[in-house]
Amino acid sequence: MLNLKGEGLIIAPGTRITLLPQSLAIFQMGQSPGLRTATRFESQVGHDFLLLRLESEPLERLFRSPIPLLEKNLGILRRWSSREAQFYEDLVSPPVAEAARHAWFQAKILEILSLHLFHKPAGEPLFCTQLKQRAHRYTRQALELLQARLQEPLDLNELAQDVGCAPHYLSRLVKQDTGKTLSLHLRAFRIERAAELMASAHHNVTEAALEVGYNSLSHFTKAFSEEQGMTPSAFLKRLS
Structure with missing residues (x-):
């Protein structure tokens, strides 16, 4: 599901996930009987989302290998990047002629599934296409290392040494490329991961807080x- 705006809740056997604005949710309904609920929270901005429903067996045959996500009956929530925003716009307004839309929709859905059903682990983060194209390689490498080291405090000297440039230059370059400091990027990565963990009910x-490197609940609450x-x-109340 690509959720542009509004919030909601999905409940099924083994799955409980709260939908947030501008997020991508992946969930499996499972085969066992039980409560299956999808509800929307009241919102002043309304609701706007796309739901893609697919069967697991055809997907496994298509990809010719077990799909890690489908081995678990879990819900996963991820904040989307400019890439998912473009997916949403393309699906709503296909940039192809009517005669080509059936094949185009299939290709676009397979692209989304390839990216997210085989989601890379934290040590191999997925970055938005725009950042990959525009940012300096030092910026990309620094942000990749930050996202892979969520539990570690920010050490600019060590990070700059790992990237291969001077600390003050790396700090200035990241701010110039992204508009945010390294510390704000680390905070964003940590909180995004923490929200995923809490939304998955695990x-x-x-x-x-501890999983993403916060030893103080007050500091975590403020950052969150x-x-x-x-x-x-x-x-968490949204999940209850």
């Missing part, structure tokens, strides 16, 4: 609120 607030616009407890 971690409570304390566990999520600044990134998500709500406290961790408010976020």
